[in-house]
Amino acid sequence: MTMFEDSYFINIAPMPAAGMGMCRFVGRLDGETVQQVDAHIGFSHRGIEKCMESVTPLQGLVYVEKLNRSAPFSCTHAFVLAVEKLLGVSVPERASHIRVILAETGRILSHLRATANLAAETGTNSVYPLTNKMAERIYALLDEICGADPFCTFIRPGGVKKDLAPRTEEILSAWLSKELLPVMREIEDLLTENRIFKSRTVDIGKIDAPLAEALGFSGVNLRACGAKWDLRTAEPYEVYGNLSFEAPIRTEGDCYSRYLLRIFEIYQSMQIIREALEKMPQGEVILPDFEIKETETLTLLSRHFELYEKGISLPAGEVYAAVESPLGEFGVFLISDGSARPYRCHFRSAGFPVMQALDALTAQCDLADVRVIAASLNLITTEIDR
Amino acid sequence: MEVTPERWQDQMHRQGFAITALQTFIAWAQGCAVSALPVSTGCCCCFSQLRQAGAEPVFNPHHADVLVVGGFLSNKAAFAVRRIYDQMPCPKYVIALGSCAASGGLFANSYAVADVKDILPVDVFIPGCPPDAKAVSEGMKALRRAIRTKAREK
Amino acid sequence: MPAFVYKTQEEYGQFIRLHFARQDIPEQTIVSGILTLKVLRAALPRVMQFLRDDPVCRFTQLTDMTCVHYPDQQDCFCLIYHLLSPMLGRRLRIKLTTQEDVPVSSVTAIFANADWYEREIREMFGVSFEGHPDLRRLLTYEETAFFPLRRTYPVQGSKRLIYDEATGQCVYVPRLSEENRPSGVKLEPEKP
Numbered sequence: 001m002t003m004f005e006d007s008y009f010i011n012i013a014p015m016p017a018a019g020m021g022m023c024r025f026v027g028r029l030d031g032e033t034v035q036q037v038d039a040h041i042g043f044s045h046r047g048i049e050k051c052m053e054s055v056t057p058l059q060g061l062v063y064v065e066k067l068n069r070s071a072p073f074s075c076t077h078a079f080v081l082a083v084e085k086l087l088g089v090s091v092p093e094r095a096s097h098i099r100v101i102l103a104e105t106g107r108i109l110s111h112l113r114a115t116a117n118l119a120a121e122t123g124t125n126s127v128y129p130l131t132n133k134m135a136e137r138i139y140a141l142l143d144e145i146c147g148a149d150p151f152c153t154f155i156r157p158g159g160v161k162k163d164l165a166p167r168t169e170e171i172l173s174a175w176l177s178k179e180l181l182p183v184m185r186e187i188e189d190l191l192t193e194n195r196i197f198k199s200r201t202v203d204i205g206k207i208d209a210p211l212a213e214a215l216g217f218s219g220v221n222l223r224a225c226g227a228k229w230d231l232r233t234a235e236p237y238e239v240y241g242n243l244s245f246e247a248p249i250r251t252e253g254d255c256y257s258r259y260l261l262r263i264f265e266i267y268q269s270m271q272i273i274r275e276a277l278e279k280m281p282q283g284e285v286i287l288p289d290f291e292i293k294e295t296e297t298l299t300l301l302s303r304h305f306e307l308y309e310k311g312i313s314l315p316a317g318e319v320y321a322a323v324e325s326p327l328g329e330f331g332v333f334l335i336s337d338g339s340a341r342p343y344r345c346h347f348r349s350a351g352f353p354v355m356q357a358l359d360a361l362t363a364q365c366d367l368a369d370v371r372v373i374a375a376s377l378n379l380i381t382t383e384i385d386r
Numbered sequence: 387m388e389v390t391p392e393r394w395q396d397q398m399h400r401q402g403f404a405i406t407a408l409q410t411f412i413a414w415a416q417g418c419a420v421s422a423l424p425v426s427t428g429c430c431c432c433f434s435q436l437r438q439a440g441a442e443p444v445f446n447p448h449h450a451d452v453l454v455v456g457g458f459l460s461n462k463a464a465f466a467v468r469r470i471y472d473q474m475p476c477p478k479y480v481i482a483l484g485s486c487a488a489s490g491g492l493f494a495n496s497y498a499v500a501d502v503k504d505i506l507p508v509d510v511f512i513p514g515c516p517p518d519a520k521a522v523s524e525g526m527k528a529l530r531r532a533i534r535t536k537a538r539e540k
Numbered sequence: 541m542p543a544f545v546y547k548t549q550e551e552y553g554q555f556i557r558l559h560f561a562r563q564d565i566p567e568q569t570i571v572s573g574i575l576t577l578k579v580l581r582a583a584l585p586r587v588m589q590f591l592r593d594d595p596v597c598r599f600t601q602l603t604d605m606t607c608v609h610y611p612d613q614q615d616c617f618c619l620i621y622h623l624l625s626p627m628l629g630r631r632l633r634i635k636l637t638t639q640e641d642v643p644v645s646s647v648t649a650i651f652a653n654a655d656w657y658e659r660e661i662r663e664m665f666g667v668s669f670e671g672h673p674d675l676r677r678l679l680t681y682e683e684t685a686f687f688p689l690r691r692t693y694p695v696q697g698s699k700r701l702i703y704d705e706a707t708g709q710c711v712y713v714p715r716l717s718e719e720n721r722p723s724g725v726k727l728e729p730e731k732p
Contacts, residue, residue, distance in 0.1 A: 234626075234629055
């Protein structure tokens with residue numbers, strides 16, 4: 001890197017945007033204008049891909065869900081889909097619906113956090129208490145319906161850990177209409193027509209669809225520039241094909257449109273949860289071969305121990321499975337050599353290409369806007385660094 | 387009977403005097419309200435309970451009494467965190483918050499993760515993944531005890 | 541809309557192979573629903589350029605790129621590129637093999653986001669890329685070369701980081717043996 005006469009370097013570290021995790025940006029500035037941003041990542045690198053090679057898929061779930069604290073269900077969901085694709089099994093209908101409900105709850109949580117971070121970066125700190133309170137409520141709710149907080153390996157190969165609690169439908173619909181909806185209204189009142197918020201986000205961090213596609217964008221960040229690409233409708237997995245919804249798009253491609261899309265998607269997720277609850281059939285929630293439970297008959301008990309100790313043995317092969325996580329396409333590339341442990345497990349994190357495109361997005365913008373742009377892209381370093 | 391400072395202090399206390407060393411007083415004052423510098427390396431949201439437990443997060447090492455390492459410490463971050471610790475004014479204390487920071491947790495076997503104990507002199511370990519509010523407040527109490535004992539040792 | 545509609549993935553693969561010499565793309569398979577093409581190392585930039593620009597292909601996005609280490613084989617590294625065509629809703633997997641000393645030509649000129657992927661592979665596996673603008677380490681911080689994602693590298697790593705009181709710096713020391721580690725759960729990768 002050459003040092004120009006009238007440009008200088010500035011360190012934006014170690015926590016550039018709130019809620020993002022540890023990361024360091026080295027910006028080259030000319031006055032107040034950003035010329036280049038060099039993102040240094042890896043402060044949250046834990047070597048999860050290597051760790052996955054030494055554990056069985058069931059143990060590996062614990063690692064996978066630590067990738068993204070805002071939406072742990074999406075990460076486990078992709079991994080479990082990859083394992084199931086390799087095994088060639090399809091899960092019971094009810095389990096599939098439960099997974100959709102959990103994934104959408106995770107999407108609501110993640111989008112709320114992203115909105116609060118963006119608001120905080122533009123100076124509206126009053127959104128934090130609202131979303132933090134709602135996040136606590138969501139954790140409590142998950143505790144109520146599936147028995148633990150998000151880090152609970154609830155989604156498992158072959159289905160889900162156990163059935164939802166009785167009265168889940170009432171609890172969830174009451175939460176959606178009586179608690180989440182007023183909070184959403186309040187957030188919208190605070191931000192959507194807020195002049196300061198709009199002046200900080202409209203026309204900031206603009207990107208057009210062909211460039212975003214070429215840079216590897218996905219999810220909200222891609223749909224905000226007008227590309228209609230949503231894995232839930234383009235390559236339907238689980239029961240998304242049976243649910244009636246359409247991925248919303250915006251055409252501006254700036255920070256404000258990303259915010260608007262997130263808000264819209266929260267409302268949409270609420271509808272998807274309602275519809276999935278309505279259509280959810282009765283029945284099994286996990287395939288019998290994958291269920292870990294203590295029983296009285298000896299054969300079943302031995303099966304239980306075998307599953308518990310050795311795990312599911314994967315057939316040799318390779319597979320790529322992706323889900324539409326709140327951050328974008330989260331993919332798992334799994335190679336098995338026929339033993340109980342994966343030969344190689346690679347995660348396609350949604351934020352990785354977005355983080356490296358930050359340089360292109362912040363070109364010629366003001367120094368103060370770097371944090372706003374980073375917050376609007378919803379980058380989570382634990383997911384990027386793996 | 388030998389007269390030790392503690393015994394003397396105890397006697398005076400019984401007679402209605404409150405006598406204390408200046409160091410102990412400072413330690414007590416620090417123990418009541420500490421400024422914590424959170425280093426959010428981890429994946430869990432361990433910091434939401436910190437404020438309730440009587441620690442005010444500050445984001446400048448020069449204003450901090452306590453460094454809170456929340457979550458695992460990767461090798462790359464360890465260099466930065468040690469530098470932050472060196473910038474803090476004495477007396478300074480370290481809390482390892484969460485299983486990953488306390489014992490390595492899930493990532494104890496990973497090539498990329500350093501042991502917090504090897505990098506920083508940790509005073510209090512708070513286990514839990516993520517630790518609940520009670521564990522955090524217990525940890526803060528333990529920190530106050532640690533501050534008092536450390537001050538007395540000086 | 542494309543001029544030709546190919547019904548099956550095989551036909552589609554055959555169409556792509558028509559544009560190149562037989563040895564450039566020696567093999568095509570369908571693995572878990574995704575068409576997989578094995579590409580010769582020398583032909584990679586040409587194939588990638590064609591796949592991106594051809595109106596029937598339009599693989600405009602490099603979704604993912606990774607590497608696998610097979611220590612027993614002669615060409616021990618297998619690079620895997622996942623391409624996506626959002627317009628046509630198709631995915632494609634490109635595979636090529638290489639050795640430690642043989643550089644692969646970089647695709648950063650064709651797909652801009654290959655930059656960090658290639659940096660990561662260089663760092664984790666030691667595969668070198670020709671024509672890459674900047675091959676610094678991305679995720680780890682270390683002076684000496686080590687390639688953690690190779691199968692031959694131990695999970696725990698060969699070194700550990702400690703703070704040296706004497707010099708006032710963090711330094712790497714060789715890892716203690718398994719018995720001496722205070723809280724070590726032995727987790728060796730399973731021998732196939």
